[in-house]
Amino acid sequence: xxxxxxxxxxxxxxxxxxxxxxxxxxxxxxxxxxxxxxxxxxxxxxxxxxxxxxxxxxxx
Numbered sequence: 001x002x003x004x005x006x007x008x009x010x011x012x013x014x015x016x017x018x019x020x021x022x023x024x025x026x027x028x029x030x031x032x033x034x035x036x037x038x039x040x041x042x043x044x045x046x047x048x049x050x051x052x053x054x055x056x057x058x059x060x
Contacts, residue, residue, distance in 0.1 A: 008014065 009017065
């Protein structure tokens, strides 16, 4: 009975695993950043719809 599964993976496989983990972390950070920006965008104090319509009318 051999215990091959206890050995670390070969270097090429280890590098691929590192790249996969790095991409996963970057993707999760982008996902969390997008969610935070959506929440901030909805809760940020902003002017009403009527004021923005007035600005558009005045601009034209």
